[in-house]
Amino acid sequence: MQEVIVKSDRLHDFTRSLCESAGLSSVNAELMAELLVQTDLRGVHSHGTRALPGYLNQVLNGSLNPEPNIRIISESTSSAVIDGDNCIGHIASTYAMETAILKAKSTGVAAVGVNNAGHFGAAACYSIMATLNGMIGFSTTNTGNPTLVPPGGAEAVTANNAMSYALPTGDSHPIVLDMACGVSSWGKVGTMRMYGKEVPEGWLLDDTGNPSNDPNQGPWMLPAGEARGYGLALIMGILAGPLVGGMMSCVKTGSSSEHFFIAINIENFTDFDAYVNQIKQGISHIHNTKTQDDVAQVYLPGEIEWNNYDAWIESGIPIHVDHLRNLESIAEKLDISICWEW
Secondary structure, eight states: OOEEEEOHHHHHHHHHHHHHHHTOOHHHHHHHHHHHHHHHHTTOGGGTGGGHHHHHHHHHTTSSOSSOOOEEEEEETTEEEEEEEEEOHHHHHHHHHHHHHHHHHHHSEEEEEEEEEOOOOOTHHHHHHHHTTTEEEEEEEEESSOOBOOTTOSSOOBOOOEEEEEEOOSSSOOEEEEEESBSSOHHHHHHHHHTTOOOOTTSEEOTTSOEEOOTTTOOEEOBTTTHHHHHHHHHHHHHTTGGGTOOOGGGOOSOOEEEEEEEEEGGGTSOHHHHHHHHHHHHHHHHTSOOOTTOOOOOOTTHHHHHHHHHHHHHOEEEEHHHHHHHHHHHHHHTOOOSSOO
16 A cells, blocks of 8 residues: 545644644744645645655744744835745745735735745645636746756756746636756655655666666756756846845755746736736637547646646545654654544
């Protein structure tokens, strides 16, 4: 048995209890539970509750602040920079996107950055927030130390930064692009390790700069689309780094992260209903496009993840036993009962 089915509502309550027991406020614990379980429901376990033991252990050992004083340190009508006070990244990032949305209601477009915070999980969490307000959302991050190798290089010079766009579609799930700038996210490599799979050729380099397909040995990753992915990673790291008071990842000495968010109010550009009508026509065309012989359907960005969400919110989430064992370990440390049966 590799997986156990866990009901999302029980996982939500369990996650909230863990966060509260670790010292987070009830509001922030609820926020963490909402974002992490939403990410699990979309099938992105590496950035959902699988990451929770790492976050909470950082709180317990003092590396992250469970009771941050998050504050705006610079601001204009359409922009802001937020000091996360060394909090778990999800907390400051939610506040940042909420701030961008509020500003964009009057200015049309708003951008907000976060510095002095931890990893923010799945970039899609924040871009999706904008779509719930009739806006297009963008999020990116300058995360940790360099792990991405430039074309022709033999060592990393930038982080494998994630970026996400989310676009509302009316009464259906938003179109969501959530991608790392490398050929894969490191979380997916971790998933392959968990399931005993080799990494495809052309993904990783070992610490000597030679190709590797061993997920336990390849500390560096190649960029998606060679120069394209490298360029995107570098630019995302500047938007979410020096622009908001952070550092280039190639000169970082710690594991702190910075983040950057944009909200675009569609009604400031065009009639929202007309926009949705055009989007729906495009979606219909894409869904009915001709496919190759061995392909049943062409999907929109993020559509497979939404299909997971719709199915698993009813049936429960399939979670790898190693993922659950790590959750069980932090639960024992915090004296919280697990929410599944072995």
